[in-house]
Amino acid sequence: MGWNSANRIFDPVARALIDTGADDTTKRKVLGDLIGELQDGDWDTGDESLEDFLDDPAIVAAFHDRNVHTQDRGCCQRTRLAEAQERVTKALTEAFGAEGVMVQVSPHTAAQVAIDAIRDLIGGEQP
Structure with a gap:
């Protein structure tokens, strides 16, 4: 069973890091760890969150580190x-x-x- 509600956890954290001006290394580490934990909880809609952050290379990299890609691989x-x-x-x-x-x-x-x-x-x- 999937866990779509994890998007409601991930997205605000990612936006807060962007809004506060976190550097790319921090975003990649913090969000990579968060993605891993959410995946452990059966988050299967991470690609939907990734779609919302395609303009941020550090966030895209955090998803790629955890083997999450958009369905069309446009993120790559x-x-x-x-x-x-x-x-x-x-x-x-x-x-x-x-x-x-x-x-x-x-x-x-x-x-x-x-x-x-x-x-x-x-x-x-x-x-």
């Missing part, structure tokens, strides 16, 4: 996109200077750095 796509964006930003920053510092580079050069970062992310061959 968002996670991959967020990781790709982080890697591209990091590669551009490393190649052209610290964040907030304007450096003149050609669009071609910037594009090549971004392409290389994406290839690295997906494990593609480098030219």
Whole structure:
């Protein structure tokens, strides 16, 4: 028998962590532990709560740590996109200077750095 009412426990805790500005590490740890405990109580609708927090990578990661995904696996796509964006930003920053510092580079050069970062992310061959 499932436990749909666990959503009424999880969702307010997740929102409180967001509203108070908890860092990603804290959200992932606290909510991961909570998800585990709720699963032990037969929570089988965690994917419904996950749907409500797809815009928060730390919360998505907490669900993924406990093997909870949306039915369409759209949560995984968002996670991959967020990781790709982080890697591209990091590669551009490393190649052209610290964040907030304007450096003149050609669009071609910037594009090549971004392409290389994406290839690295997906494990593609480098030219």
